[in-house]
Amino acid sequence: MKACPDCNSPAPGRGGGGPPAPRAVAIVGPPNSGKSTLFNRLTGLRQKVANYPGVTVEQHVGRVRLAQGHEILLIDLPGLYSLTPRSEDEQVARDILTGEMQDGPRPEAVLLVLDSTHLARHLTLAAPILALGLPCLVVLNMADELLSRGGAVDAEALSRELGAPVALISAAQGEGLEAVRDFLRRWGTAPALTGLPVLYDVPRCRAWATRVGQRASYQAPRPSAWTRRLDAVFLHPRWGVVIFGLVVVAVFQAIFSWARPLTDAVQWAIGASGARIGALLPDSVLRSLVVEGVWSGVGSVLVFLPQILLLFAFLGILEDSGYLARAALIADRTMARVGLQGKSFIPLLSAHACAAPAILATRTIENRRDRIATILIAPLMTCTARLPVYTLVIAAFLPERPLLGPLVGTRAAAILGLYLLGFVAAFATARLLKSSILRSDPTPFVLEMPPYRRPTFRSLALRLLDRSKVFLRRAGTVILAVALVMWLLAHLPLAEGRQPPLEHSFLGQLGRLVEPVVRPLGFNWAIGVGLVSSLAAREAIVGTLGTIHASDPQARALGLQEALRKDLTPSGAVALLVFFALAMPCLTTVGVVARETRSWKWPLLQFAYLSALAYGGAFLANRLAGLLG
Amino acid sequence: MQLDVINGPRHPETLLELPDGQRGVLDRLELPAAEARRLMELGFLPGSVVVAARSAPGSGPRVFRVDGAEIALRRATAARLILRSPSAHPAESPA
Secondary structure (H helix, E strand, O other), rough: OOOOOOOOOOOOOOOOOOOOOOOOEEEEEOOOOOOOHHHHHHHOOOEEEOOOOOOEEEEEEEEEEHHHHHHHEEOOOOOOOOOOOOOHHHHHHHHHHOOOOOOOOOOEEEEEOOOOOOOOHHHHHHHHHHHOOOEEEEEEOOOHHHHHHHOOOOHHHHHHHHHOOEEEEOOOOOOOOHHHHHHOOOOOOOOOOOOOOOOHHHHHHHHHHHHHHOOOOOOOOOOHHHHHHHHHHHOOOHHHHEEEEHHHHHHHHHHHOOOOOHHHHHHHHHHHHHHHHHHHOOOOOOHHHHHHHHHHHHHHOOOHHHHHHHHHHHHHHHHHHHHHHHHHHHHHHHHHHHOHHHHHHHHHHHOOOOOHHHHHHHOOOOOOHHHHHHHHHHHOOOHHHHHHHHHHHHHHHHOOOOEEEEEEHHHHHHHHHHHHHHHHHHHHHHHHHHHOOOOOOOOOEEEEEEEOOOOOOOOOOHHHHHHHHHHHHHHHHHHHHHHHHHHHHOOOOEOEEOOOOOOOOOOHHHHHHHHHHHHHHHEHHHHHHHHHOOOOOOOOOHHHHHHHHHHHHHHHHHHHHHHHHHEHHHHHHHHHHHHHHHOOOOOOHHHHHHHHOOOOOOHHHHHHHHHHHHHHHHHHHHHHHHHOO | HHHHHHHOOOOOOHHHHHOOOEEEEEEEOOHHHHHHHHHHHOOOOOOOOEEEEEEEOOOOEEEEOOOOOOEEEOHHOOOOEEOOOOOOOOOOOOO
């Protein structure tokens, strides 16, 4: 074990100039100990996702406001079982704690959060954390659950044993937080290090934890009856699989149909406000820029916020309730067939929302080769950014007819088919990778089943707020920039001081450049330009087509769907859908993959592979659809 | 299988063989050091009592109750966790 108290340099002094930066405190604890719940309790809305430069970390950092204007920077670290790192996640937490992480805020004190219903086992982590030599408050969380299930602990005796203050709290109920705030206001000295076990010897650490627990009169609670009862259903040999299937279907059903009214409402609001602004502005270049460039570009993307939030709400409920761990367990067998493991299931499920957070979620996969394989196939899952494209193209070309009763129509079936195409391509790719360049021994799948808990509205709301911020920032920056650039390209160079015919604009010229490449797929130049812009963000193609057609006086009269029928042959439409199902989602994903794999090799390989797959698939689809008429 | 008939009911030798609902005492982990370490951190220490809680559908992982927690292991891993023979040692608490 490298971390010894002596090697830790003293906390870096803060620079003389400028206001003093708030002091940083880290929240540490085993997985499922309720760290994030405590973090959310303390920081509320004053939190953000922060990046440590140079490494893969994206940590939640928040500010806690204390009395007399004091502020503390709180860092929520990933769950740890020990300070011997096994996964990327744990490595990061360790480096931040030991001060090996450059440039980030270095914590000056630690909140060690332990689940009091698993105290004996969780206390094992106390040994290496206390050995860091930082002032530390031992937070025994879920105290209400401990008591209600007949457990007990003497906090004062435990404090004497550990040489550190101890607080009994319930983060979910918000009980006992005053003690935590007191500690944050004024922490004492580092604990005196006596009687700590040899840190790398797990049995001794565990024996030490048991002894400490006994001296603190720790009485383990009865097992949660509810968790056993629910597991009898959710992990039932037959019903477990059926419920798993129903949950997955419900998630997709939510994005397709339940989000519809919300999506319609946003669409109406954007259309109405665009018309209102258009009426206010004089007929000028400015109006064209605002209405055609900004409003049709950004607006066509904003429409998808409800779908994305609904998907994240579902994932949040599944995760907070504890079901996701069971789902990973049930999925393990299927994942094992393509050489992956159950833990890959969670990132792949969240990749249906967006590939970028899914790639971050792969950090819990301990085997590096499994992790890279999961990262490489994650973009083949149909992210929500593709839905705008699917919806638009399908609505333009496929008449809605009932297919399987009144519930599933032709359009829903087409979208489901595209999801399936993504799955099949992903699993075939995983198989290919795991039997060639990423071959590895079968990884041990080890996963703790957390007890079931009722998701709180509070934590769900915070999650959704977080996601909305990310999405709106994207719409306000990347998508807005693409829309503006497209508008400019469509209006320049001026012909006799006026907007040129679209074919002569820079955009038209770019289109002619791309056209020979995309012609074999059945696309015209406008679609080609859209494809180029979709590198910035998948859904940008919709905005781009919106801008192109809004700039074309002939097409403006038609709706976007009508206009699209001029751009694409029916077989070209099929090809476009296949292309989007298989292509790399966006440059953001390339960046995230580069950061997470710490190399350019994997993202470039991935980009080349997916582009070739998409082009080949679209080419075939165009030919086949052409033959079938 | 023939031997079982002759010697009477065989005691489970590994976690994999432990039937659902039954308990055994872990003797050793025949795994690479890093994997064994991770499992020990989760509570699979030599001498600890492990209860087979339930099996995932099909031939998926199995869930074991150890040290107050429920942990899922793949069957291949469970086969490497060797149990003490019941006659040699009575059940004892961890460490």
